[in-house]
Amino acid sequence: MNVLIVHNPLTDLDSLDNADVLVQVQAVEGALRTLGHECAILAWPEDMRQAGESLGAGIWDEVFNLVESIGGSAKTVHLVPAMLEEFGMAFTGASSWSLRHSTSKLLAKAVLAQHGLPTPAWLDIQGRGNIQTPGRFIVKSVWEHASFGLDEDNVVHVSSRARLLAEIKARRERLGGECFAEEYVSGREFNLAVVEQEGAPRVLAPAEILFAGYAKNKHRVVGFRAKWQEQSFEYQNTKRRLDFPESDALLLRRLSLTAEQCWKTFALSGYARIDLRVDAKGRPWIIDVNANPCLSPDAGFQASCVASGLTFPDVVGLLLQSAARQQHGPA
Ligand SMILES: Nc1ncnc2c1ncn2[C@@H]1O[C@H](COP(=O)(O)OP(=O)(O)O)[C@@H](O)[C@H]1O
Ligand SMILES: [Mg+2]
Structure with missing residues (x-):
């Protein structure tokens, strides 16, 4: 070929x-x-x-x-x-419709909400949204990825909507111009990699990000430092875990089903990685739908492939097969 x-x-x-x-x-x-x-x-x-x-x-x-x-x-x-x-x-990879609707975190939230999938409450810079104050929120970019402009000081505790709006506006420039706030889900964080096999989504081995050595009051966020700055505390103390005790089996099953629902809802193709957080009641929340996940050898997507018995050429082969199968057109 x-x-x-x-x-x-x-x-x-x-x-x-x-x-x-x-x-x-x-x-x-x-x-x-x-x-x-x-x-x-x-x-x-x-x-x-x-x-x-x-x-x-x-x-x-x-x-x-x-x-x-x-x-x-x-x-x-x-x-x-x-x-x-x-x-x-x-x-x-994904069609233009799928990429557009998943890359914009606000569009993605609208699609998720429309399909009854769990997406945290939000407030945009125009003051639209369904958040309730007081509470803890994270201010994020609408379009940027890879945690650009995002670190633990994007997590704010506010008592009013007006105060939250001010926090959003204050971070606007650093977050690439368009940003919003989302309810902060303080629990465990998982990445679910998905590949397309024979036209169907196959959810690969779930990965959890462990915040080892974090002080109790330090927000657990996979921010810019954790992803990119090798010398930082955050980089050195966030570890990927792919082995789980039997007591997690039910939760992992639930996460896997949620990832599959995302795949269908966003009409994804080829591959994807869904980021989720789990709240204190054990409920998963979808926080990021990546329709073009990073394929670097040291990225999370690859780690899940290896844990699921897929080599990199296997994955590339599956992507080529999926591309041949697609009839991308206007949604
Ligand atoms: N609603 C949230 N609650 C808790 N943590 C969050 C939330 N949204 C984002 N985060 C943290 O910020 C990180 C980056 O946010 P994410 O939405 O995945 O953006 P990116 O596209 O930059 O990866 C996540 O991996 C997670 O650690
Ligand atoms: Mg993410």
């Missing part, structure tokens, strides 16, 4: 997310060659009008889509699949 790998236009070679994209490109290229496919690599042009010419529709059997943003903003992430759909090209 002839496969074209497309990735973010690399504007700033030193930025962490650009470096991460290149790691994924190399890993995918290696796996494609292991599987006996021909491949080439293309940085998606910043100028969308150029994309059609650069892509060379007709030459490629499939496009492996690793574009996470154009112009540095995840708000544009769905444009690449939208164009590939227009060109009638087969591509890996």
Whole structure:
């Protein structure tokens, strides 16, 4: 098969997310060659009008889509699949509809609520939302991912809606311009990786993030430091766990079912990673639906694949099969 790998236009070679994209490109290229496919690599042009010419529709059997943003903003992430759909090209991962509706955390919450799936109460910067005060909330970006602009000081305890609105506005710039507040779920955090196999979602081994050595009053948040700053306390004290005692079996089953419901609700394809928190009553809450999870060898998605007996080339092979099966079109 002839496969074209497309990735973010690399504007700033030193930025962490650009470096991460290149790691994924190399890993995918290696796996494609292991599987006996021909491949080439293309940085998606910043100028969308150029994309059609650069892509060379007709030459490629499939496009492996690793574009996470154009112009540095995840708000544009769905444009690449939208164009590939227009060109009638087969591509890996989620459709433009699925990416748009899951990448916007506010749109995702609307979709989840509409389908009766558990999403924490929220308040947007215009003052719309269903939160009740007083309470503890986390202020998050609408579009950014990988915890950009997010750390434990985004968790606030407020006594009124007006106070919360002020906290949202104060963090607006750091969170990429659009942000909102969500009820803070203080319990355990899980990542559920899903791959598509024979046209159906297969939920892989659940992973829990353990906050080892955290003081009692320190908020347990997988923020920017925990994800990216290797020297930080948060990076060194958040550990991934993939083995669980029998007493967790019921909870894990519930998380797995919730992840499967997310897959169906967002019409996901290829792969996904759903982040959940569990409240004091043992109820799971969906906090992040990642329709294009990071494929870096050290990322959570890979860890769950390995724990489920899937090698990286196995996963790449499943993504190619899923792309061949899709008929992405307007939802
Ligand atoms: N409602 C919430 N309650 C508790 N923690 C949360 C909540 N939302 C986000 N977090 C924490 O912040 C981290 C990053 O938030 P998330 O919504 O997953 O954004 P990103 O797209 O940046 O990964 C989560 O992994 C979790 O630790
Ligand atoms: Mg997340």
